[in-house]
Amino acid sequence: MASQQNRRSAIKNIIAGGAAVASAGALSSFVSEKSTMPLKLKGNINHSVCAWCYKISLEELCIAAKEIGITAIDLVGPAGWPTLKKYGLHSSMCWGAEINLTDGFNDKKNHAKLFENYSKMIPMVAAAGYTNLICFSGSRRGMDDETGWSNCVEGLKPLVAIAEKNNVIIAMELLNSRFDHKDYQCDRTPWGVELVKRINSPNFKLLYDIYHMQIDEGDVIRTIQNNHQHFVHYHTGGVPGRAEIDESQELYYPAIMRAILATGYKGYVGQEFIPKREDKIASLKQGVQICDI
Template structure:
């Protein structure tokens, strides 16, 4: 996941437009019969639950993204807030990683000065997520700003412990994203699997887990498959992207995504794998379809 500013800048830099994607004008739900949807879903093996990050396809409106995603077997959209949930429900799509309670990526739970507003935001959002029938709500450690690991862990525990009972009551999981601090999010504290897992252990609740971003963790630590196998019980969600560059997950980059997906399936993971890459291909939906094919092991 990237900052909203970076995301907007990246999207503006894309050459693709809706017309270049081959989407007819006036596209609607009528253009996708229910039997066609079932046919597309039936073509997938069913070992991986597929979703896609909203911001990577921000040049499409949410309704069109739902329609096109369903055609290729995607059943969830990541990183959408309450205002878009009715559209997802219209197309029987899941909000697989809800957002909207966080301040930003740098001001997080590792800094006590932000606890008051974070606790207020999450106290309001957790019941909304549950009422909508969703499960995961994203959160962030924030930047180190000179704090040691121990200080970061302690501060996160202080803040999150005030929310865990509410999350448990509503069966909502607070999910902290692992982000690289080498390239994209310098100084971010939850930048290693170990750091996130240690926080999860200290909180000791099934309602706090991690978003394992494969792209970010390849950059900061590598050893992706072993880390997934050894720590899968602390992971609620995955994100993908090609390394280097955060583009397509095809043969142009270094990660072996079929092998990674196989490892995810083998540990019995039942959550979602979200495509969160920035396509170079002007036909971005073709790249998305290719990514689902690569990950459908």
């Protein structure tokens, strides 16, 4: 999730553009020939990329992903799934049932709408051949932890039962409340893990966003080692600033990827940094290469 940018609006813009076929000329004007030379990936990490970070059509992103060796796109809803299927790409973290990032499962007034949205979306995710569907806690608005956990359990339990029948995993994202999403309740790993334990189902887990958790709690590798069984997906991002994940920022991603791999993780790692360089796809390719341990 980016600071001062509505990811939902960005996704809608990408999906809207995804219906148009990108011409070879249009793509080459955005991506240099050098940046799209295929990588020789090692096959240890399943690579994905978040669609909202790139101000290009979904079709263009799919073409670039295929050329790089990325096999999935994160945060795409049903309108974009045909485009992913056209290019043989997986929807690694589905999106579109949430209300927004501030109105989530921790507030009972949202439960009816969220039940309506998720009870419709879960079977759609399963029918499309996908597994993961994102959700959010919502903002605290003065709410204590116990009330937040209790309300989330009440709202999520009926949906998790539907998810179990459809072999879908509902994943609550951990977001930082220090900078990007002030007042967000599921802002630290212990809070999310406690919720996972209370729901007590293999079909409810956490999306561990490395960028967000570095900001709010740090100690990333130890956290992964101690809590990996509760994580179903990972996102990257450079700290500070959510830019490229190279030597310009404070995290050393090869070591983090080795820690993830050592847990036996078989899911996807999604690049969710916002490229600052002119050749954005070159930055994406570099990020994949850094994480391809």
